[in-house]
Amino acid sequence: MTRSGGRILVDQLALHGARVAFGVPGESYLPVLDALHDGPVRFISARHESAAANMAEAAGKLTGRPGICLVTRAPGAMHAAVGVSTAFQDSTPMLLLVGQVARATIGREAFQELDYRRVFGSVAKWVTQADDAARLPEVVARAFSAACSGRPGPVVVALPEDVLEAQADVPDAAPAAVPAAAPGAAELDRLRGLLAEAQRPLVVVGEGGWSARAGEDLVAFATAAAVPVAASFRCQDYVDNEAPVYAGHAGIGMAPDLARRIADADVLLAVGGRLGDIPSSGYTLLEIPRPRQRLVHVHPDPDELGAVYQPELGIVSSLQAFAAAARALDVTAGAAARGALVAQARAEYEDNLLHHRELPGELQLADVMALLRDRLDPEAILASGAGNFTIWAHRFYSFRRYPTQLAPRSGAMGYGVPAAVAAKAVHPERTVVCLAGDGDFLMTGQELATAVQEELPIVILVVNNGMYGTIRMHQERHYPGRVVGTDLVNPDFAALAVAYGAFGARVERTEEAADAIDAALAAGRPALVELRIDPEAITPRQTLTEIREGAR
Ligand SMILES: Cc1ncc(C[n+]2csc(CCOP(=O)(O)OP(=O)(O)O)c2C)c(N)n1
Numbered sequence: 001m002t003r004s005g006g007r008i009l010v011d012q013l014a015l016h017g018a019r020v021a022f023g024v025p026g027e028s029y030l031p032v033l034d035a036l037h038d039g040p041v042r043f044i045s046a047r048h049e050s051a052a053a054n055m056a057e058a059a060g061k062l063t064g065r066p067g068i069c070l071v072t073r074a075p076g077a078m079h080a081a082v083g084v085s086t087a088f089q090d091s092t093p094m095l096l097l098v099g100q101v102a103r104a105t106i107g108r109e110a111f112q113e114l115d116y117r118r119v120f121g122s123v124a125k126w127v128t129q130a131d132d133a134a135r136l137p138e139v140v141a142r143a144f145s146a147a148c149s150g151r152p153g154p155v156v157v158a159l160p161e162d163v164l165e166a167q168a169d170v171p172d173a174a175p176a177a178v179p180a181a182a183p184g185a186a187e188l189d190r191l192r193g194l195l196a197e198a199q200r201p202l203v204v205v206g207e208g209g210w211s212a213r214a215g216e217d218l219v220a221f222a223t224a225a226a227v228p229v230a231a232s233f234r235c236q237d238y239v240d241n242e243a244p245v246y247a248g249h250a251g252i253g254m255a256p257d258l259a260r261r262i263a264d265a266d267v268l269l270a271v272g273g274r275l276g277d278i279p280s281s282g283y284t285l286l287e288i289p290r291p292r293q294r295l296v297h298v299h300p301d302p303d304e305l306g307a308v309y310q311p312e313l314g315i316v317s318s319l320q321a322f323a324a325a326a327r328a329l330d331v332t333a334g335a336a337a338r339g340a341l342v343a344q345a346r347a348e349y350e351d352n353l354l355h356h357r358e359l360p361g362e363l364q365l366a367d368v369m370a371l372l373r374d375r376l377d378p379e380a381i382l383a384s385g386a387g388n389f390t391i392w393a394h395r396f397y398s399f400r401r402y403p404t405q406l407a408p409r410s411g412a413m414g415y416g417v418p419a420a421v422a423a424k425a426v427h428p429e430r431t432v433v434c435l436a437g438d439g440d441f442l443m444t445g446q447e448l449a450t451a452v453q454e455e456l457p458i459v460i461l462v463v464n465n466g467m468y469g470t471i472r473m474h475q476e477r478h479y480p481g482r483v484v485g486t487d488l489v490n491p492d493f494a495a496l497a498v499a500y501g502a503f504g505a506r507v508e509r510t511e512e513a514a515d516a517i518d519a520a521l522a523a524g525r526p527a528l529v530e531l532r533i534d535p536e537a538i539t540p541r542q543t544l545t546e547i548r549e550g551a552r
């Protein structure tokens, strides 16, 4: 039976497990859109390709399978680039499908033509162009495998329009399955030996292919071994934050106690992640290339082992296979002698979670986070973008299940709203809350229209301090009092939400927050609550004036 290239492509997406795709339509890939008309893959049309790409990235984070994004040629592809770069930094499987000019005109700089291999060469795991309709099953299968194998990441496939129109008689591929590496017995033995001798060990869990089961296995292992567990930057949902072994978040503005624990660890077990810029506090907590800590680095991609740090023991393994194997290890040797270690680390974490200074203003964001911690059920998903407001979510929220955190390890603003839209599309039964800044929200706030159109009742909390607060903070540190480009004159966010057909409310005092958030959660449609905070409340630890005075 012959099929169009567009139909073959969509059939492959479906058989590899895709149930939803995000994008903005373009005339360059009409045969794909047509094949989506009655196929099993739901197409969610966004209002900007940056949002569509962020949606796909978020879907990839949530499902562990490539999130699908469809965009048109040059302008669509360039808008989508931010989502590809986030997928790369965040190790998220993702597939960006881009329209391309017809084969006969390639190379003339035809209308909206780009060479995607060059454009995406440094931000994607693999970039290709499908030049033959009959080879689409092969190309798409490889794209799914490449996105999921080793260190997961984004793959870009350019689709010449005549290839999508062409008819071909070709069998489907089989669903892509990526074989998982597992730790060897000798490696596990060495790990056990290192832990038996350790007095101040620490586990740091990070990205690279996680699951809820891996989180449970890891906690069981760490509990038996009496080793505290920290979460790498924006991997806070990897283990239950209520588990007694959980010791906090190695993120931006890390709690000083945790930074010291990483620096002073005698054995540091990194399960996934790269101990990169943020979780190493700007490469200051571990020496490069040979850390003082006896480093055990587990990663599915051998290229990541030794890339920055030379581990004493490198283990090439899927993180899930490692966690399961670690759980089965007898790690009691040494554990009894470390009885107080876990309790101390936990006490420091809880102190940081539960206690905070009073900041200027009527609305205390830490109290709103405590309220969310109480009110949201453990399955609720919390999405956010980038800005100082995220510090409160990272410090004062408690993640209990995987996957419930959608936050860009790339630090890209504008991620939260589209991520929330994607989360509600993937998990309609779950509560989805987005925490956004006033600057952050307006980068992709137009996706409220998508949420309304697709009937996805997400709740967006906009933390409004009237500025690009993070940058203002840095300005005050480096150029005190010289404010440039960081003040924001904002719209009435609640009225804006109402104009979109969503629920809108504004909160100016802590006491009003519970009712407004409850109303938003119960609205049965997309909802936005503006949280007006005092611009002085720039971080949970310091006010703007304190930073400025300190710099002078
Ligand atoms: C796409 C993108 N552009 C610019 C930046 C630089 N940047 C980081 S935080 C920030 C300001 C965030 O402002 P807002 O969302 O209002 O949060 P606040 O810091 O005020 O809490 C900017 C401009 C970025 N990280 N990402």
Ligand SMILES: [Mg+2]
Binding pocket: 387, 437, 438, 439, 463, 464, 465, 466, 467, 468, 469
């Ligand atoms: Mg702001």
